[in-house]
Amino acid sequence: MKKNKMLKITDVSKDSEKLTSVSIDDLMSIPADLDDIDWAELPEETREKYICILDDVNILPIPKPLTTKDEEELVNKFIEGMRKLFTKENNWTFLTMLETTMEHCAKCNTCSDSCHLFEASGENEMYRPNYRTEVFRRIYKKYVQKEPLARWRSGDIDLNWQTVARLGEMAYRCNICRRCAQTCPIGADNALVAREIRKIFSQEMGITTPELHDKGSMMQLKTGSSTQMNKIVVKDNVEFIDEDFSEETGYEFETPWDVEGADILLIHNAGEIMAWPENIAAFSMIFQAAGISWTLSSELAAYDSINYGVFYDDVQFARTAILQAQAAKNLGVKKIVLGECGHAHKALTVIADRVLPEPLKVPRESCFPILRDIVMSGKIKFDPERNNFPVTLHDPCNITRLMGIIKPQRDIVHKLCPQFREMHPHGPYNYCCGGGSGYAIMSRNNIPEWRFKIAGRKKLEQVLNAFSDCRGPDTKKYVCAPCSNCKGQLRDIFDRYNLLEAEQLTYGGIVELIVNAMVDVNPGYIKWEEY
Amino acid sequence: MSTFIYIVTYLAIVVFVAAVLRRIIHYLKNPIHVRWELYPVPHEGKKASYGGSYLEDSGWWEQERKTSLVGTLKAMIPEMLFLKAVWENNRPLWVVTFPFHFGLYITVGFIGLLGLTAIIQLSGIDVAGSHRLKPVVALISFLGPLGFILTIMGAIGLLYKRLTDPGLRNYANFEHYFNLCLFITTMGVAVLTWLFVDPTFNLARQFLVNLISLKMTAIGSFLFQLQVLLAMFTIAYIPLTHMSHFFMKWFLYHDIRWGDEPNINTPETDKKIGIVLNYPVTWSASHISGHGKETWAEVATFNPAAESEKGKE
Numbered sequence: 109m110k111k112n113k114m115l116k117i118t119d120v121s122k123d124s125e126k127l128t129s130v131s132i133d134d135l136m137s138i139p140a141d142l143d144d145i146d147w148a149e150l151p152e153e154t155r156e157k158y159i160c161i162l163d164d165v166n167i168l169p170i171p172k173p174l175t176t177k178d179e180e181e182l183v184n185k186f187i188e189g190m191r192k193l194f195t196k197e198n199n200w201t202f203l204t205m206l207e208t209t210m211e212h213c214a215k216c217n218t219c220s221d222s223c224h225l226f227e228a229s230g231e232n233e234m235y236r237p238n239y240r241t242e243v244f245r246r247i248y249k250k251y252v253q254k255e256p257l258a259r260w261r262s263g264d265i266d267l268n269w270q271t272v273a274r275l276g277e278m279a280y281r282c283n284i285c286r287r288c289a290q291t292c293p294i295g296a297d298n299a300l301v302a303r304e305i306r307k308i309f310s311q312e313m314g315i316t317t318p319e320l321h322d323k324g325s326m327m328q329l330k331t332g333s334s335t336q337m338n339k340i341v342v343k344d345n346v347e348f349i350d351e352d353f354s355e356e357t358g359y360e361f362e363t364p365w366d367v368e369g370a371d372i373l374l375i376h377n378a379g380e381i382m383a384w385p386e387n388i389a390a391f392s393m394i395f396q397a398a399g400i401s402w403t404l405s406s407e408l409a410a411y412d413s414i415n416y417g418v419f420y421d422d423v424q425f426a427r428t429a430i431l432q433a434q435a436a437k438n439l440g441v442k443k444i445v446l447g448e449c450g451h452a453h454k455a456l457t458v459i460a461d462r463v464l465p466e467p468l469k470v471p472r473e474s475c476f477p478i479l480r481d482i483v484m485s486g487k488i489k490f491d492p493e494r495n496n497f498p499v500t501l502h503d504p505c506n507i508t509r510l511m512g513i514i515k516p517q518r519d520i521v522h523k524l525c526p527q528f529r530e531m532h533p534h535g536p537y538n539y540c541c542g543g544g545s546g547y548a549i550m551s552r553n554n555i556p557e558w559r560f561k562i563a564g565r566k567k568l569e570q571v572l573n574a575f576s577d578c579r580g581p582d583t584k585k586y587v588c589a590p591c592s593n594c595k596g597q598l599r600d601i602f603d604r605y606n607l608l609e610a611e612q613l614t615y616g617g618i619v620e621l622i623v624n625a626m627v628d629v630n631p632g633y634i635k636w637e638e639y
Numbered sequence: 640m641s642t643f644i645y646i647v648t649y650l651a652i653v654v655f656v657a658a659v660l661r662r663i664i665h666y667l668k669n670p671i672h673v674r675w676e677l678y679p680v681p682h683e684g685k686k687a688s689y690g691g692s693y694l695e696d697s698g699w700w701e702q703e704r705k706t707s708l709v710g711t712l713k714a715m716i717p718e719m720l721f722l723k724a725v726w727e728n729n730r731p732l733w734v735v736t737f738p739f740h741f742g743l744y745i746t747v748g749f750i751g752l753l754g755l756t757a758i759i760q761l762s763g764i765d766v767a768g769s770h771r772l773k774p775v776v777a778l779i780s781f782l783g784p785l786g787f788i789l790t791i792m793g794a795i796g797l798l799y800k801r802l803t804d805p806g807l808r809n810y811a812n813f814e815h816y817f818n819l820c821l822f823i824t825t826m827g828v829a830v831l832t833w834l835f836v837d838p839t840f841n842l843a844r845q846f847l848v849n850l851i852s853l854k855m856t857a858i859g860s861f862l863f864q865l866q867v868l869l870a871m872f873t874i875a876y877i878p879l880t881h882m883s884h885f886f887m888k889w890f891l892y893h894d895i896r897w898g899d900e901p902n903i904n905t906p907e908t909d910k911k912i913g914i915v916l917n918y919p920v921t922w923s924a925s926h927i928s929g930h931g932k933e934t935w936a937e938v939a940t941f942n943p944a945a946e947s948e949k950g951k952e
């Protein structure tokens with residue numbers, strides 16, 4: 109048996125350099141010649157400043173304790189946060205789900221095989237969905253709930269600084285895709301536990317990833333967007349997109365801003381404006397062509413649908429959702445429509461549903477139903493032959509498994525893409541792209557390596573299998589990934605393995621496919637160019 | 640000794656009911672939680688077949704919300720009776736956990752039928768001698784041993800898996816082994832009692848008659864008394880452990896996993912949100928504390944980034 113497979117729960121507390129390591133030989137094999145190499149060593153600065161004792165990667169920068177007092181403080185702060193996590197006042201949002209997961213897991217491991225990280229890592233025990241939960245549960249039972257005979261009933265654990273640091277880091281070895289929760293016969297949720305641990309670190313200890321917090325949710329609250337674009341810059345950029353794409357496509361359009369009383373407030377992930385302007389332009393062209401009454405808003409946080417709080421912090425989540433709903437109220441629109449961003453969909457449509465107070469309630473919906481209605485309505489003329497290349501559809505977890513929006517996207521690709529083929533499994537049973545819960549925007553240290561070798565491996569296998577009849581550089585292929593985070597992950601993994609050259613493989617959203625088939629637009633909207 | 644057995648039985652029933660109620664009340668007393676549903680949600684009717692939801696329709700809040708009870712039952716019954724999720728996702732475990740659970744269901748059905756015949760007996764009818772009740776008595780005689788034996792087989796299988804599968808062993812603790820041994824012992828003694836003391840379950844029925852009519856008349860042999868004691872301990876013990884999932888699963892599925900009720904025309908939900916937004920927040924991180932904001936409403940409508948920018952001006 110491999111050493112990693114023998115990892116015990118109590119090993120998490122060991123005074124050792126690393127808890128585990130996934131070597132290249134351990135990795136799940138996939139139908140491609142991937143030139144994977146061993147882990148790059150973490151930069152010296154990272155090793156000096158932060159605790160790096162879990163594996164070969166460092167995602168959560170926990171400052172290294174320099175003295176015994178620092179070590180004790182780390183433990184005490186964590187346990188204090190854990191106590192707060194189990195109070196209704198501090199955690200009314202998720203207490204019910206957390207308590208039931210703590211109490212009712214049968215430890216049957218039915219959830220293990222559903223996890224793409226567990227599979228991709230060659231079944232490394234640390235990636236078993238229940239591993240981090242079990243460490244967390246034992247701490248809870250022994251130190252917070254103080255269950256009589258906890259050692260015997262729930263298993264023992266030594267709560268030292270190593271345990272705390274490794275648990276924090278392990279909370280960032282999960283995509284929070286909830287595929288494991290879907291298979292649990294009891295209804296327990298290991299994904300939730302990863303998120304709750306992240307919350308303790310952020311909300312109590314002030315420790316979180318710079319991408320999600322300082323450069324993410326805090327930047328959004330400060331400038332209006334995690335891209336740092338303020339309202340003047342964002343309007344300028346979109347104006348530039350309008351001009352540029354009007355010229356390129358031969359289809360004159362203008363993106364409306366701050367139209368009071370419009371039917372729809374569309375909120376994009378502002379990252380699209382910088383990285384995928386063709387997505388912004390495509391929405392504007394489709395909505396204009398369909399004669400929809402719509403607008404963008406230039407209010408703080410309302411031109412960027414991201415809500416990174418969903419990944420790590422309830423307070424940051426609530427602040428962002430409230431700003432976005434307030435902007436819609438200020439404009440007096442009939443509804444908010446979310447652009448192609450999965451976590452933004454779930455954040456504002458589902459989670460915010462029981463956070464927004466009565467005066468801020470405004471109807472919120474996904475862009476896919478309205479896009480489907482437009483495509484099916486006959487208002488726009490399409491030539492599906494323009495999309496006559498193999499297309500597959502990636503299902504963003506937040507939109508499918510967590511919201512049940514499955515068919516509208518499929519109605520569109522079935523109508524417009526003659527060579528559409530599904531990945532397997534798909535719909536609510538899809539696999540995460542590997543960028544879920546924030547990693548898609550992380551490129552610190554050797555995080556990208558982790559995203560490629562482990563987190564994104566299963567999705568890459570699915571993509572390649574979907575195109576098994578047309579592999580190689582002779583056929584152009586398109587992965588429709590209607591979510592900014594998923595696109596970021598696919599772009600980086602395709603780039604890493606040189607798949608544009610080797611497979612003529614590109615990716616993009618669904619609106620690009622719609623515009624690519626619009627008769628009134630110059631052909632060739634989708635390009636197989638450098639990512 | 641007989642009186643003791645009756646007292647233990649009454650006490651066990653009280654502990655069972657109290658423990659079940661305590662868990663349910665604790666759950667219900669928790670404040671409103673955010674929506675955290677997982678699809679497929681079976682009450683979504685036709686859409687449930689592919690995992691779809693009402694969110695697939697533009698203007699969904701203007702439509703009448705329809706939920707399908709048939710859909711819910713179609714998902715619930717195979718899950719409850721046949722452990723469908725384990726069948727689909729963990730077949731090797733299903734082979735042992737299904738007989739265990741199904742054996743317990745049959746045992747519960749057996750006790751229910753036995754109780755029913757005890758009530759009939761109390762009304763003056765001689766159940767054992769009644770010609771018309773013969774099929775029921777025969778069914779009881781069949782279900783009892785079947786339930787006991789299936790449970791034992793399942794429990795031994797589970798114990799074997801826990802001991803031999805490294806993945807499962809890593810997560811098992813003393814309580815898991817104790818629970819399985821408890822079931823094997825209790826059901827084992829039940830089989831012995833059936834074989835050697837009470838093959839018709841007439842004694843067991845008489846015990847239930849006495850129990851219902853509050854008569855603590857002396858009963859049976861040592862083996863029978865041991866069986867009652869073990870069974871009562873098990874009944875009282877189950878809801879005190881993680882095995883309380885047998886009833887809490889209802890909430891985990893209906894309220895959390897399938898809890899997709901939108902906050903549209905639901906003043907009750909708005910009221911509950913109003914309550915939680917006034918809860919005090921004591922998280923210590925600097926983006927939350929230290930700004931003089933105390934409640935969720937205050938903290939969530941405060942923008943620390945904008946404030947710190949103002950401070951710099």
Ligand code: SF4
Nearest residue numbers: 213214216217219292
């Ligand atoms: S979370 Fe569910 S599936 Fe996973 S071990 Fe616990 S009970 Fe089993």
Ligand code: SF4
Nearest residue numbers: 223282283285286288
């Ligand atoms: S949420 Fe996803 S990534 Fe995390 S443990 Fe579950 S299946 Fe694995």
